[in-house]
Amino acid sequence: MRFYISITALAAFIQCSHAKGPFLQTIDATRHVIGNNLWNVTIGPIYGTKLFYRDHDLVGGAVGHYVSYNGAASNLAWNSVAIYKKTDQFLDVVFTANEGEFHWVIFPELAGAYQYFVNTGLPVLGEFRTLWRLDNTTFLSGKTNIKDGPLPTFTQIQNATKVQDETWVQADGTYITKYDWTDFIRNSDYYGVYGPSFGSWYIDVGKDDYNGDHLKQELMVHRESSTGDVVQLNMIHGTHFQASSSDAFPVGKVWGPWLWYLNDGTLVDASRRAKDEAQLYPYSWFDNESYQSRGVVSGKIKLSDGRPAKGAAVFLGDNHPNETSLDQGRYYYYTTYADDNGNFKFSNVRTASYGLQAWSNGGSIRDVSTVLLINDVTVSKGKKTTLGDIVWKTQGRKQIFQLGDLDRKSLGFKYGGAPHEHALVAKCPANLTYVANHGNTIEWCFGQSALGTWTILFDINALPTNTSAVLSISLAGYSSGVSSSIFLNKSTLIGNLTSASIATDPCLYRSGTTAGEWHYFEFSIPGGLFVKGTNMIDFTVTRSSQWHGFMWDSIILEYA
Structure with a gap:
């Protein structure tokens, strides 16, 4: 849908584009502009468009920014917009829908914004995401932890033959598929799309808001096949590579904050920013009580035959689980690996009761087929939960x-x-x-x-x-x-x-x-x-x- 801006609204928009510091400016009942002196975006009833950064519209003719669940079946529609919190440091602007609150936290000198979502009425779902669909002449390449290079062009897709969902075969027999841009999200330090002059990145340091375990994979970037838009996905609850993951979320569950970051397309800068963010986690400026209430869990695992659980995958998830570790997703989840002596440690764990699991990650315990499970691991604010020596019973065959x-x-x-x-x-x-x-x-x-x-x-x-x-x-x-x-x-x-x-x-x-x-x-x-x-x-x-x-x-x- 295209909007025609009146002279009054245009004047308001121009004023926004030259504003100093974080701001929220209302154009009319359904359109608002947020940003700072580095960038700004116009957000309508559903979509965020006209993303200006360094005097360039990064969305152009693409769809822009939106939040949706169960694929594209349900896009969130914003009922109201308000300043949630304003401090000397930042401005927190909240867009409210029937399903929850989406926040943009804008700092004066930050190119981009922190974002988070608070659940108030999401249905039982499998996929929940935020995303940018950006200009395909500005952003030419994608970057994950395991893949970096040019995205397929829209022309290539149009000239190929579709063979299954979002997969095409070209005349030379090679395939184009968006699923080549998948990665293990818990290994990701940053990812996004970029071109010779601009880059748009997602940096989620904590990752406890993601569903699943060490092997949780998600589609991260791709080329939209029907329009050619460049897509930067933020699958905060996804199912792209799972048998099932359908969850009912408690009211008040928070995803994020994660950082959406803009730069000149330089990977070195995006990597540096990700390292800086890791030093700031958990963010002190985010005053959500559940987010700030955290503790530590540690222990040492050895096998019943006496071997240390060297390199074991260790997972902190649902208490008394009735789903696989990969399919868990209602609450918050933590992953690590044991060291050579079987020691493990989880830092910055939200206060709650958890089930701890461990399984072989190969190496010296490559033959162990059993899975360790310890329930009722309680984490208290500011406390260290020490589980001590844990014996993991093997199959003994x-x-x-x-x-x-x-x-x-x-x-x-x-x-x-x-x-x-x-x-x-x-x-x-x-x-x-x-x-x-x-x-x-x-x-x-x-x-x-x-x-x-x-x-x-x-x-x-x-x-x-x-x-x-x-x-x-x-x-x-x-x-x-x-x-x-x-x-x-x-x-x-x-x-x-x-x-x-x-x-x-x-x-x-x-x-x-x-x-x-x-x-x-x-x-x-x-x-x-x-x-x-x-x-x-x-x-x-x-x-x-x-x-x-x-x-x-x-x-x-x-x-x-």
């Missing part, structure tokens, strides 16, 4: 072979952890043979999709008295439409992996190469089925779907 580290990731396999690329799983073979305890894991491909059989050969030189065993299957992700039957020595069906029994996530068909939603299965093998000498386990795909299938983490065979 004798291993026959293991293929791949248990770390919930496909790393170590062929293409595992490769740069994002659509249809990469199609390069994995239909049939494959791997020799356990002798082969290199690079011989095993990261994903199985095509009709065919993958075989693991393993030797048993001496049969024990009790030959019953457990086959543990750990999947780094699974995209539906592919089913597999598992056989021992060609004749004995051990079990099945099917769409009916596994929650699906979009990892394989959305350019994922490392992880999606983790799944773990154990299949019992009765005694007397092994033979002395060479044995084999077959994974036979009986139903296939293009670009879908199993993303492998680890396969372990152990005596029960």
